[in-house]
Amino acid sequence: MSGKNLQEYWKxxxxxxxxxxxxxxxxxxxxxxxxxxxxxxxxIGGAKLGFWFAQQGSIYVFVVLIFVYVYLMNKLDNEYDVHEE
Amino acid sequence: MSVQTWTFLIVGLTFALYIGIAIWSRAGSTKEFYIAGGGVHPIANGMATAADWMSAASFISMAGLISFMGYDGGVFLMGWTGGYVLLALLLAPYLRKFGKFTVPDFIGDRYYSNVARTVAVICAIIVSFTYVAGQMRGVGVVFSRFLEVDINMGVYIGMAIVLIYAVLGGMKGITYTQVAQYCVLIFAYMVPALFISLTMTGNVIPQLGFIGTVEDGSGAYLLDKLDQLHRDLGFAEYTSGSKDMIDVFAITFALMVGTAGLPHVIVRFFTVPKVADARKSAGWALLFIAILYTTAPAVAAFARTNLINTVTNTEYAQMPDWFKKWEETALLAWVDKNNDGVIQYQKGAPFVGKPEQVRENGEAVRGQYGEVKITNAPSTDNANELYIDQDIMVLANPEIANLPAWVIALVAAGGLAAALSTAAGLLLVISTAVSRDLIKMQIKPNISEKAELWWARGGAAAAVLVAGYFGIHPPGFVAATVALAFGLAAASFFPAIVLGVFDKRMNREGAVSGMIVGILLMLYYMLKYKLGYFGGGGKDDWWFGISPEGFGTVAMVVNLIVSFTVSRLTAAPPQEVQDIVEDIRIPRGAGGAHAH
Known part of the structure; x- marks a missing residue:
């Protein structure tokens, strides 16, 4: 893979x-x-929203964030042909 | 069957399972010993990481801690989960691509320096020993409460079990036992939680019961009711915080960054076959952790409500059996300050220190209402009569909710699984630091693989003995140093690794000076404000109002600034190192981990 493509991938x-x-x-x-x-x-239900984010909501979002990153990067790896066989 | 019989049965079966797995998966090469051969499925690795990560403290103490802290407990919930996002996005895939066995491996190679490697080894050993001492103690405590053996006996049994599968199986044995241990611990945590949620809120899912209404005909939301109870008793509202915002921020951040920098967590991502698997595996790990971490605050709220309802302004004579049983363990204690035979529970410490029971012939002596007598002087500045240890919230939960005997036994097995899995993961980091990072990479580079494997096994065995010693003679600073472990990891490893990947210009001088300044600053702050050295100091003297627990955030920022400044004033890293950085940024060509 050429240097330019690599830079683009990294960016x-x-x-x-x-x-x-x-x-x-x-x-x-x-x-x-x-x-x-x-x-x-x-x-949200019986919980105050700020409290809920601190004890529940943020954790759910964290899990989703990682799987979104997995999806995006798998796609990007294929697009730039740097995925593993 | 009695609780005791159930406990022997379930704990015995799980132990047999762990040892069986260890024998089946024993390690034959250093690669298997260090990284389980590098062929672990990402979901299996996710489970192993979750068990590795969730310690006796997560399992036994966290829900109780939250139930006493209310909103402020969120620092642990966010802090100990958010770090996985950093791991997945900033560390795991690149370290996997780098393809070595340990964190000091990466630091030593990336910064072309044995000084950097040695600094990393020292940090890894300090962080891991700090942690492991607490785990062995946890094993002892669980044994003593559920099997009625001496705490020290419990520590010996725990040492023997860990010794078998860590020494025999290395990372390979540990990985597959951790998968089994995750299943045991999550089942043991969820069963009582589901039952309690159903009885209290009518909703079987604790996360929904948490935001639902109480099943008492009033139609009130659980959290509103809890806030009301807190106000009535003079406590701060459950859903509002009492810590300063800046400190809540700093602690949460230090825990997140520290989590992402802990060597026993990072090393788990070396064991999967591909870079893409390392990312995926971090997602699975967090999902498995989140099941427990989103249940814990619900359990905390249920247990708190239940407890207040049961004890407040009720005669001691009417207390249920579990109350009297747990009094014996000194996790609960009651002093009748106004001699009315009724329990008054309010804000404030009931007496000075932890309960000191009056014992005759090994039996607790009971007073006029049947309460366990204690010798502590009652505090006179408040009317609170009840002492409650936070650990009781999870340990006594099944009894409080009237659950069958086998559930109580299950909780014991779960607590043991949590403690053993974390201890094993930490011991492996210590043994690897000795056999690979010191012996193989520095002292005897020509060592044969077989000899290295023996060093690794010997290192693991020695580490078990030292950890057991600390478990039996717990140093007084253990509680203080657990926070230090996160601060240290945040102040040392995290910046060094992230800069190593994302800043190609970062060089040996920058990274080493950053790590050293970061660690020393963190140590200084902990020693001064936590342990009282260098003149000590209280809350008012804290820098920027940040507690020692949160200071890892400041030390990390200082590390970053020092690293960056020094690196720009000194020579760029050699070309081959810059090529390594280019190479780890793309997944292709990861292959298996290689020794050279």
Whole structure:
């Protein structure tokens, strides 16, 4: 694979990582901590939303984030022909 | 059948299973000993990672801890799961592609320096020993409570079991026993949780019962009811925090980054066949962990509500059997401050220190209402009469919810599975650090594979003995140093590995100085504010209002700044190292792990 393609592959990977980590930060630190008090005005079932993100929601999102990354990278690996046999 | 018989039966069966697996999967080569031959299926590795990660503390103490901390307990829930996102996105695939056996391997090769390798070995050993001492103690505690043997006897039994499968099977034996242990521990955790959720909320799924209504005809939501109970008794609301926001942030971040930097977790991702499997495996691991970690806060809320309802303003004489039984273990204690025979439970410590029971001929002496007598001086600044240890929330849960005897036995087997699986994973890191990172890579590079394997087995055996010693004579600083383990990993490994992959220009000088400054700063802060050296200091003296538990975040940032600055002022890494970095960034050509 040529150097240019490799750079492009790496750049796309970094783009995915940046977006997914931004969501990671948003659900745990922003929703679960910084804005928890304000979000607590809203409810999901019997739980205040900020509290729920800190004890439940963020964990669900974490799991989804990893599987989304797996999906995106498998596709990217094939596209740039760097996947393993 | 009695609880005791059930416990012997279930614990005995699970132990037989673990040893059977160890014999079936014993290691024949160093590659099998270090990374299970590199052929572990990603889902199996996910289960093994989950068991490796979830310790006796996760299984026994976490729900109790959360039930006493309320909202603030979220730092552990987010902190100990969010790290897997970092692992999957920033570390696991690249370390797998790099294709060596240990974390010091990567640090030593990437930074072309045995100094870096040695710093990494020392960190790995400190972090792992800190952890493993607590696990052996956990094994002893579970044995002593459920099988009524001495704690030390429990530690010996645990040592013998771990010795068999870690020394014999290495990573291969450990991996497949951990898969079995995950199944045992998650089953043991979920069965009581499902039962309790069903009885309290009418919903069998704890995660839904948690946000549902209480099954008492009032139609109130569980968490609202709990907040109300807390207000009535003078506690802070369950769903609001009492820690400073900056500290909650720092602790959560330090735990996440520390998790991603723990060597016994990272090394599990060396065992899968492909780079794509390393990513996938991190996802499975987190999914398996999340099952327990999203159940724990529900269990915490159920147990808290149940407990308050059962004990508050009720006569001691009317307490159920479990209350009287668990009093014997000193995890519960009651002092009747106002001599009315009724339990008053409120905010505040009932007395000074942990309960000291009055014992005659090995039996606890009981007072006028039948309560276990204690000698502690009652605190006079509050009216609280009840002492509750957080561990009781999980351990006594089946009895509190009136579950059958076999469920109680199952909880014992689950606690043991959690403690043993984590201990084994840690011991492997220690033995590998000795046999490979020190002997093979530094002292005797010409060592034969057979001799190296013997060093690895010997290292594992020696590590079991040391861990057992700490289990029997627990050093007073264990509780403090568990937080230190995360801080250390966050301040040392995590930046060194991430920069090694994502910053091609990062060189030996930058990484080594960053690791050393990061570790020393972390150690200094812990020693000063946790253990009282260097003049000590309290909450008001903390830097930026950050507790020692959260300081790993600061130390990590300092590491990053130092690494970056020093690397830009010194020579770029040699071309072949830069080529390694290019190579680990693409998955193709990972193949099996290789020794050279």
């Amino acid at each position: 796309k990977n970094l783009g995915y990582v940046a977006i997914l980590l931004a969501i990671w930060f948003l659900v745990s630190y922003v929703f679960g901590i910084f804005l928890a008090d304000s979000l607590n005005a809203v409810r």
